[in-house]
Amino acid sequence: MLSRGDLTDREWEVLEPLLPVSNSRCGRWRDHRQVVNGIIHRLSTGCQWRKLPERFGPWQTVHKRHMLWSADGTWEKLLRHVQAIADAxxxxVWDINVDSTSIRALQHASGAPKAPPPASPDASKGAAERSVHLRAHMHLRSFLEEVVRQGxxxxxxxGGLTTKLHLSAEGKCRPLSLVITPGQRADCxxxxxVMDKICVPRLGLGRPRRRPDSVAGDKAYSNRRARAYLRRRGIRHVIPEKRDQEAGRLRRGSRGGRPPGFDKERYKKRNTVERAINKLKQxxxxxxxxxxxxxxxxxxxxSAALLIWLRS
Incomplete structure (x- = not known):
């Protein structure tokens, strides 16, 4: 299966140059490859951190490394690097599709303490350790402000206690951007x-690519704001019109304007985002x-999206 197995040598060669290096002032890091393999094992099995097999080392190390890389943007940086390699x-395939999926939350996923983000770096710590914690603190600040509002x-x-994952996927069923919200949040x-988070860097000179060739979505995205956003950026879109919107447009006659363009053949490819969701939920x-x-x-x-890109 896609989600099973440790990193191969080829996959490790892609990731290794971008991972933080060890420094004597903040102690010796446990082998990154061993830790990443432990994170992959937990991704695929969903086991408790403390139930990780001994071959991955202390479970506390794997858990804390995953939390740190989630906080300081390391996972996102790795994902964008792999996307940049594929784009080069x-x-x-820049005909992208957008959708969302609900994820059932275990009862123990609730009840997180309303605590501030990780503390600012202590002056008594080494320079390398202070820089790591400072980067994590700054990356989390804006994200946690939104999290406080969203609980x-x-x-x-x-479905009960849920989280909703909003994503865009390119033509080969691989996630391009990811956003999470509470389960009741509307897709539109x-x-x-989701569109603003699409950012694929260039390996050489040039700005990151942010604009796809076309965008397709279901009727949940059929509103004036979404169409105006795409039209303003010059992106061709394929979003079906809702029946009540069509009826209202026809009722207004010539003042209702022309119907939005709709390419049936392009819309048939919207299933790529559904298949990307299926890959993630493996x-x-x-x-x-x-x-x-x-x-x-x-x-x-x-990190799961990163693995999908590495193994596609």
């Missing part, structure tokens, strides 16, 4: 955040949410 090779991205929906409200730690903190769960989803 012409391997990304750790946990909400009530028909997160369309712009990981049991994503099919059910176990993480209390929203930023840690987002790191879990991002």
């Amino acid at each position: 090779a012409g391997d990304i 750790e991205a946990l909400g009530r929906s028909r 409200t997160q369309f712009e955040p 990981f049991r730690a994503i099919a059910t949410r176990y993480d209390k903190r929203a930023y840690v769960f987002l790191g879990t989803v991002t």
Whole structure:
């Protein structure tokens, strides 16, 4: 299965240069490859951190490393690097699709303490350790402000306590951008955040690519704001019109304007985002949410997306 197995030598060669290096002032880091393999094992099995096999080393080390990399943006940086490699090779199909999926949260995923983000670096610590914690603190600040308003991205929906994952996927069923919200949040409200998070860097000179060739979505994204956003950026879109919107347009006659363009053949490819969701949910730690903190769960989803790109 896609979610099983340790990193191969080829996959490790891609990731190793971007991981933090050890420094004598903040102690010797345990082998990153061993730790990442432990995180992959937990992703695929959904086991408790303390139940990790001994071959991955102390479970506390694996857990804390995952939390740190979720906080300081390391997982996101690795994902963008792998996307940049694929884009340089012409391997990304820029006809993207957007959708969302609800993820049932375990009862123990609730009840996270309303605590501030990790403390600012202590002056008594080494320079390297202070820089790591400072980077994590700054990356978390804006994210946690939104999390406080959303209650750790946990909400009530028909499925009970749930988190909703909003994503965009390119033409080969690989996630491009990820956003998490409480389970009751409507899809259309997160369309712009999902689109704004698309950012594939260039390996050489040039700005990151942020604009796809086309975007397809279901009727949940059929509103004036989404269409105006895409039209303003010059992006061709394929979003079906809701029946009540069509009826209202026809009722207004010539003042209702022209119907939005709709390409049936392009819309048939929207299933790529459904298949991307299916790939993500092969990981049991994503099919059910176990993480209390929203930023840690987002790191879990991002690390799974990274693995999908590495093994595609």
